[in-house]
Amino acid sequence: MMRSVEIFMVALILFSAFAITSYFAVLPSPRDISGLNLRELALSTMETLNMNDDLAKTVFSSTSDPSWGTLQSALSASLPANVVYNLTVYDIVTSADGVVTYSAVKSVSNCEGDLGVDSDASSHVVESSDVTFTATSQKIGEASGRNITLYILNCNDANGWWITGYTAQSLASDLRNLLSPYFRTTILVNSTSQLGLLLDGTALGAERLQDAVVINTFGEAVPIPAGYYATQGYDSGSRSYARYTYILGQRVNTYNWTWVSIVGYPLYYVTNTAVFASTQNSWGIYGMRMTGRDGGEGPAGLNAFLRGLDGQSYSYSSSGITGDIGLVQFTWNASYYSNYYGVYPSPYQTATRALPTSILNTYHLRVLPNSYIFQVKSNYIAGATYNHRDSGITHGSLTAIGLTRTPDIRVTALGLLQYFHPTIYKSELGASGTSRLVVLQLAVQGGA
Amino acid sequence: MTGISIDHMISLAAFIAVLMVSMSAFAQVMSVAVIYQRNHQVSMKAAELANTLLLSPGNPIDWAHSNSTLLAFGLQDMETRGYSLDALSLSRLTSTQPLVYFPKTGLWYSNNSLGGGGTLLVPLTSALNYTTAAKLLGVEESYAFRLAVTPTLSVSLSELDLNPLTIKAEVRGLNGAVGNATLNYLLCVAAPGIDEYPSLQTLSGTSQTDPTGIATLEFSSVDCSAFAYSVIIYARISGLAGVGYRCRDSIVNNRIIPFVEDFNDRTVLLAHSWDVHNFPPPVTALYFNATFLSLSHDFQLNEVQLVNSSEFARSGLVNYGTNYTQIRAQIPTQSAGILLVAYRSGSGYGIAAMPWGIGVLGFPVAYGGDPSSSDWVAVELRQVAINRVSYQATVAVWRTSGYNLRRV
Numbered sequence: 001m002m003r004s005v006e007i008f009m010v011a012l013i014l015f016s017a018f019a020i021t022s023y024f025a026v027l028p029s030p031r032d033i034s035g036l037n038l039r040e041l042a043l044s045t046m047e048t049l050n051m052n053d054d055l056a057k058t059v060f061s062s063t064s065d066p067s068w069g070t071l072q073s074a075l076s077a078s079l080p081a082n083v084v085y086n087l088t089v090y091d092i093v094t095s096a097d098g099v100v101t102y103s104a105v106k107s108v109s110n111c112e113g114d115l116g117v118d119s120d121a122s123s124h125v126v127e128s129s130d131v132t133f134t135a136t137s138q139k140i141g142e143a144s145g146r147n148i149t150l151y152i153l154n155c156n157d158a159n160g161w162w163i164t165g166y167t168a169q170s171l172a173s174d175l176r177n178l179l180s181p182y183f184r185t186t187i188l189v190n191s192t193s194q195l196g197l198l199l200d201g202t203a204l205g206a207e208r209l210q211d212a213v214v215i216n217t218f219g220e221a222v223p224i225p226a227g228y229y230a231t232q233g234y235d236s237g238s239r240s241y242a243r244y245t246y247i248l249g250q251r252v253n254t255y256n257w258t259w260v261s262i263v264g265y266p267l268y269y270v271t272n273t274a275v276f277a278s279t280q281n282s283w284g285i286y287g288m289r290m291t292g293r294d295g296g297e298g299p300a301g302l303n304a305f306l307r308g309l310d311g312q313s314y315s316y317s318s319s320g321i322t323g324d325i326g327l328v329q330f331t332w333n334a335s336y337y338s339n340y341y342g343v344y345p346s347p348y349q350t351a352t353r354a355l356p357t358s359i360l361n362t363y364h365l366r367v368l369p370n371s372y373i374f375q376v377k378s379n380y381i382a383g384a385t386y387n388h389r390d391s392g393i394t395h396g397s398l399t400a401i402g403l404t405r406t407p408d409i410r411v412t413a414l415g416l417l418q419y420f421h422p423t424i425y426k427s428e429l430g431a432s433g434t435s436r437l438v439v440l441q442l443a444v445q446g447g448a
Numbered sequence: 449m450t451g452i453s454i455d456h457m458i459s460l461a462a463f464i465a466v467l468m469v470s471m472s473a474f475a476q477v478m479s480v481a482v483i484y485q486r487n488h489q490v491s492m493k494a495a496e497l498a499n500t501l502l503l504s505p506g507n508p509i510d511w512a513h514s515n516s517t518l519l520a521f522g523l524q525d526m527e528t529r530g531y532s533l534d535a536l537s538l539s540r541l542t543s544t545q546p547l548v549y550f551p552k553t554g555l556w557y558s559n560n561s562l563g564g565g566g567t568l569l570v571p572l573t574s575a576l577n578y579t580t581a582a583k584l585l586g587v588e589e590s591y592a593f594r595l596a597v598t599p600t601l602s603v604s605l606s607e608l609d610l611n612p613l614t615i616k617a618e619v620r621g622l623n624g625a626v627g628n629a630t631l632n633y634l635l636c637v638a639a640p641g642i643d644e645y646p647s648l649q650t651l652s653g654t655s656q657t658d659p660t661g662i663a664t665l666e667f668s669s670v671d672c673s674a675f676a677y678s679v680i681i682y683a684r685i686s687g688l689a690g691v692g693y694r695c696r697d698s699i700v701n702n703r704i705i706p707f708v709e710d711f712n713d714r715t716v717l718l719a720h721s722w723d724v725h726n727f728p729p730p731v732t733a734l735y736f737n738a739t740f741l742s743l744s745h746d747f748q749l750n751e752v753q754l755v756n757s758s759e760f761a762r763s764g765l766v767n768y769g770t771n772y773t774q775i776r777a778q779i780p781t782q783s784a785g786i787l788l789v790a791y792r793s794g795s796g797y798g799i800a801a802m803p804w805g806i807g808v809l810g811f812p813v814a815y816g817g818d819p820s821s822s823d824w825v826a827v828e829l830r831q832v833a834i835n836r837v838s839y840q841a842t843v844a845v846w847r848t849s850g851y852n853l854r855r856v
Contacts, residue, residue: 002455003455003456003458003459004455004458004459004462006459007459007462007463007466008462010463010466011462011466014466014467014470015466015470017470018470018473018474018477021474021477022477036827036829037495037498037828037829037830040495040498040828040830041829041830041831043531044531044830044831044832045831047530047531047831048531048532048687048688048831048832048833048838049686049687049688050687051528051532051687051833051836051838052684052687052689052745052746052836054686054687055686055687058686067686069628070628070685070686071686071687073621073626073627073628073685073686074621074685074686074687074688076621076622076623077600077601077620077621077622077623077626077685077688078600078621078622078688078831078838078840079622079623080622080829081622081623
């Protein structure tokens with residue numbers, strides 16, 4: 001008898017457990033599993049109603065305008081019969097101290113009262129058709145009273161290296177499209193002889209040569225003009241063209257240029273299809289040779305350039321200074337300016353030619369915090385603008401992007417923009433009288 | 449001693465019974481939970497697929513306008529963005545309708561002519577079949593889907609009189625008649641021209657529906673009792689747009705049927721119906737005159753002349769049988785519109801219409817698998833625009849593999 005009583009107790013416990021479990025394990029209704037996606041339906045309804053700006057016209061019309069009635073007809077015609085709606089338009093008001101408030105202008109609905117907790121809504125900002133939104137860039141140098149010229153090397157008598165898949169000319173064209181809105185004057189340097197003129201201090205037109213930005217689109221190679229620079233730039237002692245890059249460094253210092261290297265090891269090769277017509281870079285590309293001794297020792301170019309930039313005497317050094325640091329990541333500044341200017345290269349890149357931080361002391365260079373493109377890794381800088389400082393004044397700069405090939409010129413553009421950080425003047429979207437917020441709330445009538 | 453044994457036996461039997469009942473009850477609760485979870489996954493997949501199909505243009509982004517290989521599937525219109533679909537992308541989806549064989553090209557054609565008027569026949573070699581689309585979307589072994597795109601506004605046209613031609617237009621939305629809708633109409637009449645070729649005369653205007661959603665259009669100067677006509681009406685109300693089409697031929701047994709030849713070159717073959725359907729004789733050759741009506745942003749149809757060269761014709765003679773070469777026409781512009789071909793045989797006239805972009809004639813689209821045998825189908829509903837005409841896109845998704853529990 002005792003056993004039966006025990007079993008009765010067991011049964012009681014089990015059924016109690018089941019009852020409690022059933023009470024708490026209440027599954028949502030089928031509508032919650034796969035109901036109408038009201039939020040997306042509301043958004044797509046507003047978007048399609050505004051496809052021909054009809055919604056915007058109604059929203060900005062007088063509250064007694066008949067178009068509100070046709071808007072209601074359109075909503076009823078486009079939503080399923082079991083869906084009720086409430087469309088409310090808010091005026092966006094910005095006070096003098098910048099506080100934004102939303103005041104309801106008008107509401108149309110096919111349902112009296114609240115739509116209930118199961119409703120969902122989407123919002124859509126519509127702009128008045130009478131307003132044009134613009135974004136105008138401040139010109140670089142304008143704030144300090146200097147018109148900075150952008151030179152982009154586009155020499156037709158030179159070849160590029162480590163720009164695989166592109167030509168220097170296509171990169172020059174893309175860079176001009178990206179950067180010319182930010183400069184008062186943008187000039188394509190179409191031949192090495194034109195580059196020679198610039199190095200001589202002669203402007204190609206009416207532009208200002210001093211303080212210019214010079215972008216070398218030839219990758220690891222640098223165009224060398226025939227004549228003076230090819231002869232004076234040749235170091236017969238080391239049988240190299242390191243002296244040319246040394247002169248280049250001097251000129252950058254003298255004219256306070258910002259020299260930009262878009263990829264890899266800067267100044268590793270010199271290029272001129274006439275001067276080096278029968279010379280190749282050991283990879284089969286004619287018209288160029290390594291900068292250093294006997295057409296080798298490429299690092300000599302950058303070493304000589306930095307000495308020239310720093311005003312040191314010329315000496316030949318072929319020691320490689322870059323580091324292969326692998327994956328690098330944008331700095332906070334780079335991410336910020338990427339959004340600010342709408343330039344979106346990948347924030348993760350591979351750096352195999354990063355410059356060491358030690359050059360900052362050796363050549364009296366400085367990197368401003370906002371000009372670091374990538375985070376410093378193992379004492380190497382993958383991308384930044386280096387200012388040469390002399391008595392507290394900048395005399396020449398170098399922007400070096402030490403990433404591996406192929407180049408993403410958006411990184412170069414971003415590096416320059418975050419260094420110069422020109423202001424973008426934008427018409428304010430959402431300013432009083434120009435935009436209104438439309439909220440469409442939907443709910444499903446009836447059971448699941 | 450006997451009492452104790454009986455007590456043990458009864459209690460054991462009762463224990464086993466209680467255990468089985470409670471296990472079964474708990475299993476039921478668990479199975480409902482598992483089904484809920486799995487159905488929720490299907491519902492999530494439906495939202496994901498709807499986003500992919502409707503909010504991405506695919507790769508390459510101009511895949512429907514070229515002959516390039518499709519790498520990623522999407523239907524968004526890259527120019528308009530948002531919930532706007534590319535009309536040519538939708539034209540290139542293999543229809544669920546029976547295929548059409550055209551012996552002269554030796555090709556099968558997807559019959560995308562689901563609308564009330566006009567035909568759209570796309571070579572299968574240029575159409576995207578469902579299997580490929582499912583593979584590109586990465587759901588071929590786990591889920592199936594069906595995409596249905598239907599016009600939001602229905603504009604039905606009926607003929608009240610032929611002399612003078614009087615057309616009744618009725619505009620309806622999802623919840624009944626749509627009053628005060630603005631109507632833009634274009635009437636094309638195929639009538640005698642100079643020599644044997646028919647002429648295409650057009651008449652356009654605007655009107656408005658009454659509160660019951662009806663408008664009557666009387667063309668007082670048009671007598672269509674002996675000729676063919678087609679009328680296209682765009683109805684608009686506060687951003688919503690719909691289209692209606694009606695056509696009447698005065699010729700029997702002879703037609704011109706346009707076939708899309710190449711989307712990249714925008715070429716169309718004009719075939720005699722005898723070559724397609726093998727009608728019994730007698731049939732006659734058809735003189736034709738073709739034009740293209742380009743749809744503008746404000747829903748006006750503007751005539752653009754077709755190319756006339758040794759390769760492409762805008763007027764000529766379409767004959768049947770193997771002795772005659774194919775007649776080709778080329779769509780003269782990149783924009784959407786309607787190819788209208790007026791044809792004549794003796795005193796009989798006809799008009800063939802082919803939309804270049806399904807929105808211009810309000811064609812619906814049904815693409816994908818059949819969900820009727822599926823236990824659970826999740827549905828996503830979105831509003832979209834195609835050629836600025838309002839549509840509703842429904843993406844239905846269901847599971848095709850894996851462990852399927854029956855609903856309890």
